Amino acid sequence: MRAAVIVFPGSNCDRDVAVCLEAAGAQVDMVWHGDTELPSCDLMVLPGGFSYGDYLRCGSMAANSPIMREVVARAGTGTAVLGICNGFQVLTECGLLPGVLMQNRNLNFVCRNTRLKVARTDTPFTHLYAEAEEIIIPVAHNEGNYFADDETLKRLQGENCIAFTYAAGDNPNGACLDIAGITDASGRVLGMMPHPERRAEAALGGEDGRRLFASAMERLA
Amino acid sequence: MKATIYISLKNGVLDPQGKAIENALGQLGFEGVDNVRQGKMIELDLADTDAADARNRLEAMCEKLLANTVIENFEIHLNDAE
Numbered sequence: 001m002r003a004a005v006i007v008f009p010g011s012n013c014d015r016d017v018a019v020c021l022e023a024a025g026a027q028v029d030m031v032w033h034g035d036t037e038l039p040s041c042d043l044m045v046l047p048g049g050f051s052y053g054d055y056l057r058c059g060s061m062a063a064n065s066p067i068m069r070e071v072v073a074r075a076g077t078g079t080a081v082l083g084i085c086n087g088f089q090v091l092t093e094c095g096l097l098p099g100v101l102m103q104n105r106n107l108n109f110v111c112r113n114t115r116l117k118v119a120r121t122d123t124p125f126t127h128l129y130a131e132a133e134e135i136i137i138p139v140a141h142n143e144g145n146y147f148a149d150d151e152t153l154k155r156l157q158g159e160n161c162i163a164f165t166y167a168a169g170d171n172p173n174g175a176c177l178d179i180a181g182i183t184d185a186s187g188r189v190l191g192m193m194p195h196p197e198r199r200a201e202a203a204l205g206g207e208d209g210r211r212l213f214a215s216a217m218e219r220l221a
Numbered sequence: 222m223k224a225t226i227y228i229s230l231k232n233g234v235l236d237p238q239g240k241a242i243e244n245a246l247g248q249l250g251f252e253g254v255d256n257v258r259q260g261k262m263i264e265l266d267l268a269d270t271d272a273a274d275a276r277n278r279l280e281a282m283c284e285k286l287l288a289n290t291v292i293e294n295f296e297i298h299l300n301d302a303e
Contacts, residue, residue, distance in 0.1 A: 100291045
């Protein structure tokens with residue numbers, strides 16, 4: 001698998017996610033936000049961080065950066081996309097995923113492990129998890145409160161687009177339907193607030209995140 | 222031509238910051254304050270001379286970047302046209 005990690009000014013999880021992808025066996029290219037050409041790849045990754053200092057709205061400036069035109073075009077032809085945390089915010093701002101990530105309901109930056117339920121396993125990112133399996137992945141965000149209108153939420157449920165939910169009683173931000181991560185209808189675009197790259201080896205306290213990269217490696221190679 | 226754009230959260234969208242401001246005002250002894258909603262104001266200068274053109278361009282700017290219309294409303298004020 002060849003993966004392109006897009007690096008925005010203010011990205012800070014780009015190296016971590018590259019390490020996880022390489023550990024899974026992928027060849028990784030780091031691509032600067034100002035570039036206009038993407039190398040040929042099977043997966044595009046929008047990493048966590050604070051792109052453009054979160055100016056205006058989280059992810060809004062990054063969504064309009066030069067490389068994103070190419071990312072959106074490639075996604076349209078079926079190349080898989082993974083957006084983690086700030087990357088999820090960018091995916092909603094650029095329209096690849098619906099809804100928006102609002103400020104956490106309690107107004108606090110939340111940085112802790114969360115218990116997640118895997119809600120969709122027929123995607124290139126989640127097929128190595130079991131349906132309804134509970135996993136532990138950390139979150140670290142101030143704007144992770146997923147919001148969409150009722151019609152959109154119904155559609156997400158109807159099209160099986162909810163990939164991860166926070167386990168009962170463990171919603172850290174007030175997200176609608178306890179949503180932690182969603183996909184497009186095809187399952188090839190995944191946006192999630194929790195950071196699988198921060199819990200992908202035993203030395204980091206657990207390996208639940210590793211299977212996400214292993215899944216991608218199996219399905220997108 | 223100067224323009225001012227007000228961006229506010231749509232009705233029904235939770236505004237935790239507005240709520241926090243409302244609580245703080247109550248704690249400071251300001252009674253009878255309800256429904257506090259906060260938002261953004263953006264000022265800019267435009268080279269346009271035609272107000273209708275300017276308004277069209279500002280609407281496009283709001284749709285594309287300045288507001289997230291999933292949760293936000295925008296209101297455009299053209300200062301020279303008033």
